[in-house]
Amino acid sequence: MITRTRLAAGACALLAALAAGLAFPAGASAGEPTGEDAPKVDLVLDVSGSMRTRDIDGGTRMAAAKQAFNEVLDATPEEVQLGIRTLGADYPGDDRKTGCKDTAQLYPVGPLDRTEAKTAVATLSPTGWTPIGPALLKAADDLDGGAGSKRIVLISDGEDTCAPLDPCEVAREIAAKGIGLTIDTLGLVPNTKMRQQLSCIAEATGGTYTSVEHTDELTDKVNQLVDRAADPVVTPVATEGADACAKAPTLKSGLYTDREEFGQQRWYRVDVAPGQELRASVSVGADRAVNPSYGVLLRAVTAHGREIVRGEAAGDGRTDVLSTGLRYPKAVSDEDDAPAEAVCLQVTNSFSVASGVKTTPGLPLELTVDVVDGPGDSDDVAAFGLGRGWWLLGLLVLVGFIAGLLWGWLSRWRFAIWRTN
Amino acid sequence: MRLTRALSAAVLLLGLAAAPAAADSSPSASPSGDGDAPTTAGTSFRTATEFEQGQVATANGAAGDYLYWSFPADAEQRPTVKATVKLPETHAAQTWRVDVYDGLRRRQACQWGAQARTADAGTSAVELACVLRTVRAWTEPWANDPLPGTYYVRLTAVNVPTSDLGVPVSAEVRVDSKDIGGAAAVDGSLAEPLVPGIAVTSGAGQGDEDDKSAVLSAIEPEDGWSSGWWSDRWVWSGIGAVLAALAGIGGYALTRGSGRPSRVPPGA
Numbered sequence: 001m002i003t004r005t006r007l008a009a010g011a012c013a014l015l016a017a018l019a020a021g022l023a024f025p026a027g028a029s030a031g032e033p034t035g036e037d038a039p040k041v042d043l044v045l046d047v048s049g050s051m052r053t054r055d056i057d058g059g060t061r062m063a064a065a066k067q068a069f070n071e072v073l074d075a076t077p078e079e080v081q082l083g084i085r086t087l088g089a090d091y092p093g094d095d096r097k098t099g100c101k102d103t104a105q106l107y108p109v110g111p112l113d114r115t116e117a118k119t120a121v122a123t124l125s126p127t128g129w130t131p132i133g134p135a136l137l138k139a140a141d142d143l144d145g146g147a148g149s150k151r152i153v154l155i156s157d158g159e160d161t162c163a164p165l166d167p168c169e170v171a172r173e174i175a176a177k178g179i180g181l182t183i184d185t186l187g188l189v190p191n192t193k194m195r196q197q198l199s200c201i202a203e204a205t206g207g208t209y210t211s212v213e214h215t216d217e218l219t220d221k222v223n224q225l226v227d228r229a230a231d232p233v234v235t236p237v238a239t240e241g242a243d244a245c246a247k248a249p250t251l252k253s254g255l256y257t258d259r260e261e262f263g264q265q266r267w268y269r270v271d272v273a274p275g276q277e278l279r280a281s282v283s284v285g286a287d288r289a290v291n292p293s294y295g296v297l298l299r300a301v302t303a304h305g306r307e308i309v310r311g312e313a314a315g316d317g318r319t320d321v322l323s324t325g326l327r328y329p330k331a332v333s334d335e336d337d338a339p340a341e342a343v344c345l346q347v348t349n350s351f352s353v354a355s356g357v358k359t360t361p362g363l364p365l366e367l368t369v370d371v372v373d374g375p376g377d378s379d380d381v382a383a384f385g386l387g388r389g390w391w392l393l394g395l396l397v398l399v400g401f402i403a404g405l406l407w408g409w410l411s412r413w414r415f416a417i418w419r420t421n
Numbered sequence: 422m423r424l425t426r427a428l429s430a431a432v433l434l435l436g437l438a439a440a441p442a443a444a445d446s447s448p449s450a451s452p453s454g455d456g457d458a459p460t461t462a463g464t465s466f467r468t469a470t471e472f473e474q475g476q477v478a479t480a481n482g483a484a485g486d487y488l489y490w491s492f493p494a495d496a497e498q499r500p501t502v503k504a505t506v507k508l509p510e511t512h513a514a515q516t517w518r519v520d521v522y523d524g525l526r527r528r529q530a531c532q533w534g535a536q537a538r539t540a541d542a543g544t545s546a547v548e549l550a551c552v553l554r555t556v557r558a559w560t561e562p563w564a565n566d567p568l569p570g571t572y573y574v575r576l577t578a579v580n581v582p583t584s585d586l587g588v589p590v591s592a593e594v595r596v597d598s599k600d601i602g603g604a605a606a607v608d609g610s611l612a613e614p615l616v617p618g619i620a621v622t623s624g625a626g627q628g629d630e631d632d633k634s635a636v637l638s639a640i641e642p643e644d645g646w647s648s649g650w651w652s653d654r655w656v657w658s659g660i661g662a663v664l665a666a667l668a669g670i671g672g673y674a675l676t677r678g679s680g681r682p683s684r685v686p687p688g689a
Contacts, residue, residue, distance in 0.1 A: 187587060195583055208485075220481070228468075231468070233635050234635045254618075255467070255637060279524075279620075281525045282526075283466060311525070318578075319579075320577075321466070323526035324526065325525025326525065326562075328562055366466075366467070368618065368637065370620035370621075371620050373612035373613065375610065376559070379608055381608065383608050383649075386655060386657070386658045387661065388606075393660065396661040396668075397661075398668070403672065404672025404673035405675065406672075407673050411676075412676055
């Protein structure tokens, strides 16, 4: 066992964590990478003065958060790299400027040492301001690097006290910058303004917002979010569509993300060989408050500008994304080595926002491209042109019967003639 | 003699004809064991939780979440998506809606069923349903008819008052299919089902069973995708051919009578 632990200390954080679970002192030093694709989670905890309020199951909000963190740290899957960041933990004074810079990394994002992390959480006591925006920016930096999924879980009991930096816009910019970064928010005993702000932050990044009134709700939700981070998810490739087909980037089969501003066109190109089928779908996300009634149009166009096929979608009311797709099977060519056709994909949207809502960065756009073998021919409506049903049977029986009768009469007539002669 | 022949032919005809009718009423997709039914939901097309038809997928979420699941549907099936949302004791009126998208993320129409419903204050649950169109093995590229492949279910509250945002709710989704059978058997088929990312997964080599790399959708029905070759149209057409032959023999026999032609003189 000792040798195994030593081995683990050297190379494998999974085994190290296992050993830690068996009450051996963990050998892996914090921050040691376990691989490029490890999912990363940063828990951002509000430690502002208001966390002293005693309204969650008879205890303070801070006590509830600490208890939940202890349970979450125990249940964190091995492969998840977990970090903890605080906001408003250190500066008790009244100076807004200093108070709004008060965010610190309590436990760095990396392989988890449960004991150490728990000790760190235990030291927290409610202190200062609620600088959500700056904390999110720093948390995004904490998660920087690696190709795995990244998730920020923000637990707060009050709205941001550091205007004019709108945390909602901060979240949108973070989402526009990184790939696959999601912010989930949890509001402890929330009021209306806080609900709006936290759900705005969540929607800006495709995350979720949950209100929490009890300790076990908090534990369950954070556990669920950490587990969700551990689920393997395809990381999209960032690309940048052009404003015309000629300048468009050529895409292969895969998943891509981009940003599309309001009223902007995005062009991409895909090479489709004869006998292959192009499948493309696009989702444009509504990551801010948009006007009701909106639409998305995806067109496949030839290099000469002729439209081949289009997919359109329109919607009304609250939504996260609006998607559509199309399919284009390119006919088999008679020539032996016919060249692949460059099909241009054009994405446009008709989302709009009320005046006063920032229009940059653009809306998140997700594009899937699949180039597969083309479908088989269809020469008939029915499978192999076969028939079916009582009418068919009736017709066949009738025709067969008449044919039999005719044949019978014919042969009788021939027999009679032969007889007479 | 003539009568018995005609009767026996009729009995045979009826008996044979009943066979395809029996084939029609084959049972729909049988519910599979709920042992491994998912208990979470995804939050986007990319992260949608996969489940099989017949399973009950459950999830705990919050009012305002967008819950995503995905399930496989094969040709000649007509899926029905049923969703139930359990709401907390106190809540304001809120509208819930279930949307179904195909593998190309195109919204699929519901033939009938309450796709959206408003839960008045105090109601404990909302039940939603969506009956899709029959899945066909082949359609023209310009049509958006349902094709075999992945289907996404999105369940969300489309109208939540701010006071209810983030309030915990639990949801339950179940998909069952009616087997339409040969009536929906069309000619032609897709080379690959409409499963997102299939070009990447099928290209990466099927041999890598241990390959745990994430895929957009790894969905497949329990007994695999249908080949598109078999349909009960073969039975109908075959039986039709046999019956036509029998009717032909019957007709011929009628003209022959019981033996000698009547016009032939007895002494000939």
